[in-house]
Each structure stands twice: as structure tokens, then as C-alpha cells.
Amino acid sequence: MNLLLLAVAPVFTIIIYIYFQDKYEKEPAGLLIASFLFGAIVSIIIVTILYLFTGHFIPITDKFSVWQQFIQAFVVVALSEEFSKYVIVKYFNQPKKAFNEPYDGIIYAVMVSMGFACTENIMYVLEGGYQTAILRAFTAVPAHATFGILMGYFMGKAKFSNNRFKLNMAGLFLAVLFHGAYDFFLFIGFIPGISIGAFISLIIGIFLSRKAIKRHQDNSHFKTPQKTIEEHD
Template structure:
């Protein structure tokens, strides 16, 4: 198996999700250049921030036992918080401040771009190590999961841009992404409990349902719908 083919297999679901979200931005498309830059920030800066935070957490809050409590802390307060915060600050301090961010749906677009950048780098590393079986499995689990976390975050951050309570809605977006990310990982981390992994798929299905609803709400509320 060639490295190039593995990388393409890792990137395929990422590209599919980006194309899907771009198509759903029906009324006022975002500049592809800005979307690409946001993707790159997710692929490199977000990964860097996450890595630094992981090192810090590993020092101050080591997880060294397979207990439900420790895996709960790892899922929500280390992995979920760290990864979603690293994406959040890019949307908050880069995308949300741009003049091109001019309707609520844009929060979803840019959050997904950051998240797919992060997921692309992460997925390449996993697939290069595990091969095509890992690529196939993650194409239907981890990559869509990252997308749902992003849509949930972006929905509220899109609302925040045009609200007097920007801080509140931004933080609700971050918290929502952390909760769904933490729940998904938690059920996978406590693998020592037979059958508990089903909870991860249940949280993914719920996240997908809410994401589709969030997309529809911001589509219908677009400032450019009737222009």
C-alpha cells in the first residue's frame, strides 16, 4: 500500500464533508481563499495548540488507570476541552472578526473548516499507522463526529456574531462541542465495560440529527435568503 493512497483515503471523508457544507451555504457563499486559510489553521495551529495543552494536562492531571472516573475526566476535561478549545479560538479570533462572516450560517462554515483541518491531520496520522481498515472505520465515525461537534459550535458562534450577548453564545457553542465530543470519546474510552461503545454511536447519531437541524435553521434565517 502506498503512502499517497493512504493519505488520499484519509482525506476523502474530510473533503466530502467540506463539499457538503459548502453546498449547504446556499444564499451567500464564503470566499474559498478564506475557507482554505481557516482549514490550514485547523490543520496546523489547532493541532499545535492541542499538543501543547495535552503536555500540560499530562503533567498536572495524569490519567494512568482504567477507571470510569478517570476516563470521564480524560474524555471531557482533557480531550474534549483541549481539542474543541483549540478550534474555538481560531473561529473566535480569526474567522468571526472577518467582514466576510456576515450571516449566522458562516459560523457553521468556518467552524467546520477548522474542524476538518484538525481532522485531516489527525486522520492522516491514524491511517498511516493503521491502514485502509482504519481509514474506512474513521470515515464513518470519527470524521463525521468532528463535523457534528463543529456544526454545534458554529451554530451558536454564528448566532453570537449578531447578538448583544456575544460572549454567552460563543461559550455555549464551545460548551456544546465539548459535551458532544466528551460523550462520544467517553463511551469509547470505557471499553472495559462490554457493549458500552454503543453509547458513542448513539451520541454520534444525536449529534448528526442536531447538526442537520442547526444547518436548516441558519439556512432559513439567512440575511441573504430573499436577495
């Protein structure tokens, strides 16, 4: 039970933080829960199918090959996982009437990402124990959150743009880029000291995520002049 709590605690800490950054028009609780569950169940199913497909056509024959680990990180893992989240946000969340301001792209993408991260984290933590739980609480789980924020930033813009396809693709691309970079540096850990690149990419992702959140807060359709004055007092 303690391991299970350690596995889910960072997930719900991030969810609470992102929820309260939605300052001007909260999303329906039912839709947020559904998004989380879709991420926890449906995206895992999609990823499993994609893993079977990519594993068959892109076999990894040499774990010490930098090129093969590059393909593993960016195509087999990052593209599969981020695409599974993207599909849910694009076809389940984005058409909803409740998706009515740019920040909603971030909160829904994070809910889906945290659903995925929750299922993944439980599996890893139950297998790896307390050390794995603590390590992933400060690395893998926040990383999934940043991937969701970066994707959601552009998907939030896409909902209210005539260039919806390009912006949606930009969100997917950025999530895959950061996810792939994070995993790649870990996968080539056989090169001494190279793993630090994963933490650098995470730090950059967190920095950009904070800017993305602030920008969509500032551009909210529901931000009134009075609220703007109060924030600057």
C-alpha cells in the first residue's frame, strides 16, 4: 500500500498544481476525470499496439548502438507514447464545448499524460520498490507533465486558430522531441556521464512549461480587466 501511494502521489501533486493554475474558468470535474482515465487505460492500450508494431519492424539488435538507441528513444517510445496521448486530446477533448480557452489545451493534455504516467509509474514502482518511486517522482513523472504541457500549449492555440493542423502537429512534435531527448540520454547510459543530458532536457522542459502556462493564463478569454489590475497590485 505504501508503494502504491508513493507511485500515485507525484501524479496527483502535479494534477492539483496544474488545476489551480487554471485561474479564470475551471473545467468540469467529470471531463477531467474522464481524460485521466482515458490516459490511464486507452493510451496504454494504444501504446501497447504501437509497441508491437514498431518492435516488429524496428528491432533493436545492438543495445550499445547509439543510432539504434536514437530510433528506440524517438520513434519506438516517444512517438508511440505521445501519439497515444495526442489522439485522446485531439478527438476527445478538443471538440468539447468546455474546451473554451487556450489554457484548456494544457490542462487536458496534462490530465491525459498524468493518467498514462500513473499507470506506468505504478508498474515500475511495484517492481522496483522505494528507490524507484523516489527517483521517478522527481524525474519521469514531472517529465511526462512537461511533455503534456508543451503539447497542450499548441493544442490550446490550435482550437482557436485557422491553422489548427499545423499547431496540433507542432504540439505533438515538441512533445516527441523532449520525450525522445530525455529517453535517448538515458538509453545511451553506456557512455559515461551522458545521462546528465536527460536532466538538462527536463530542466529546459520545466522552464518552457512555466512560460507556456503563464502565456495562456495571460491570454485567457475569461481574464477581466479587474482581475488584471488585482494581479498587478
